[in-house]
Amino acid sequence: MTNTLLALLLLAPGLALAQKPFAYHISGRIGSLNAPNKVYLTNGELVDSATLTNGAFELHGTAELPTRANLVVQANGYHPHAVLTNATSVFLEPTPVLVRSDGRLRDATTSITGGPLTTEHQQLYASVPPNATPQQYAQAYTAFIKTHPTSWVSLMALWDMGVFAKREYDEVGPLYAALSPDLKRSRPGRLYGDLVQGLKATRDRERTRRLQTVPKPQHR
Missing domain, CATH: 1.25.40 (Serine Threonine Protein Phosphatase 5, Tetratricopeptide repeat)
Known part of the structure; x- marks a missing residue:
């Protein structure tokens, strides 16, 4: 994917794709990043955030509907209008999602695993x-x-x-x-x-x- 088109897709609002509320859980490691870097979960608006500790992070909460969302790494606060240079998309779904990256979420080496929606989403992008x-x-x-x-x-x-x-x-x-x-x-x-x-x-x-x-x- 080109960075320009991927950035456009990341900015596109996520879609509500089911009918029942559920608990989501996203965890993983993004290189060895530490504060002031944080990982932000966004879906048109800021949903959640977590501080990176030696690259490790964990996000969990409740979502009304499964949907595509964005993981964005930024330092010194969340900047919604900044160019998304370190970001990727994930699916919020009942199955836990695991993200592994060497430090840049857009790199081909980044691994995202989870439930059926995550698997199909990765197949589409691949x-x-x-x-x-x-x-x-x-x-x-x-x-x-x-x-x-x-x-x-x-x-x-x-x-x-x-x-x-x-x-x-x-x-x-x-x-x-x-x-x-x-x-x-x-x-x-x-x-x-x-x-x-x-x-x-x-x-x-x-x-x-x-x-x-x-x-x-x-x-x-």
């Missing part, structure tokens, strides 16, 4: 080639969605596709239609369904406009 173009991102995400129609990560991927490519009904409409009924009934699924209907209406209006502007044949 499918994107290094220094990928927006088109390659779209191709990788499309392939993942097609092969994982029941995965919550696929629904997240559909939302994320709007970060690096303009949404078009003919592209995302069939992907959404192929998702499982449970995904489409979820709150983020219903919201995306509304988006798809809006895209379809836009496409249909454009087709009608083009038909109306086609010159009529001249009869001699």
Whole structure:
């Protein structure tokens, strides 16, 4: 992944992907970092934080819904508008998540393990080639969605596709239609369904406009 596109994905709001509150637990080691470095858990807003002690950290709390969130390492306080030079994304889920890094969370050597959502999330990111173009991102995400129609990560991927490519009904409409009924009934699924209907209406209006502007044949 390119740093620019990864940064955009990290800034994209996480999606609520289930229906029951649960306790989350994220722990691990990020190099040998110490104070004033801290690790921050964010999801559009600051959720939690922990001081790094020889790289070790632990975050735990309660979340209303499983969702993607960001782990961000910063020194001297949290700076929400700073460039995310040391960050990665994780899933808050009932299964504990373990993060291992040599010091930079974006490095390929960083390991993130956990439950099913974490596994699928890592599979999705691994499918994107290094220094990928927006088109390659779209191709990788499309392939993942097609092969994982029941995965919550696929629904997240559909939302994320709007970060690096303009949404078009003919592209995302069939992907959404192929998702499982449970995904489409979820709150983020219903919201995306509304988006798809809006895209379809836009496409249909454009087709009608083009038909109306086609010159009529001249009869001699």
